[in-house]
Amino acid sequence: MSVSDRPTAAELVDAVRDFLELDVVPTTSGRVSFHARVAMNVLAQVGRELTIGPGLDAAHAERLASLGVSSDSELAAAITSGALDDRYDEVAAALRAAVRDKLAIANPRYLTTD
Numbered sequence: 001m002s003v004s005d006r007p008t009a010a011e012l013v014d015a016v017r018d019f020l021e022l023d024v025v026p027t028t029s030g031r032v033s034f035h036a037r038v039a040m041n042v043l044a045q046v047g048r049e050l051t052i053g054p055g056l057d058a059a060h061a062e063r064l065a066s067l068g069v070s071s072d073s074e075l076a077a078a079i080t081s082g083a084l085d086d087r088y089d090e091v092a093a094a095l096r097a098a099v100r101d102k103l104a105i106a107n108p109r110y111l112t113t114d
Contacts, residue, residue, distance in 0.1 A: 010050040017043040048105045056101040063094040 007015065017040050024036045061070075067090060069075045075094075078084045084091050103110045 008050075010047050013043050013047040013050065017047065045106060048108070053105060056104065060098055060101060063097060067091065067094060 020036045020040045020043070025033055025040070028036060064070060064072075064075060067075060067078070067084060067087065069078055075084075075091075079091065100111065
């Protein structure tokens with residue numbers, strides 16, 4: 001539940017991204033076109049963070065808790081100290097999942113193989 005009405009933050013981000021893609025990029029060139037494309041990529045990433053970020057954050061917190069830590073820095077310290085050496089497979093799976101989730105937000109095209 002949110003105090004904000006529509007449009008949502010994600011809808012606003014999508015609207016600006018669409019404007020850049022449909023109105024700005026086709027009518028510009030050079031530096032302006034390049035910066036419009038960069039802005040489109042940033043807005044796409046922000047949109048993904050708004051829409052799928054909360055679920056991915058919750059999943060990450062659950063993974064960390066299953067390893068007995070509450071943050072990435074605690075996980076790093078536990079790995080460094082050897083406290084999780086006997087749980088290598090679990091740690092590796094959690095780290096792979098974390099990287100997949102980060103890529104799902106940053107650039108999901110890196111998750112696909114051609």
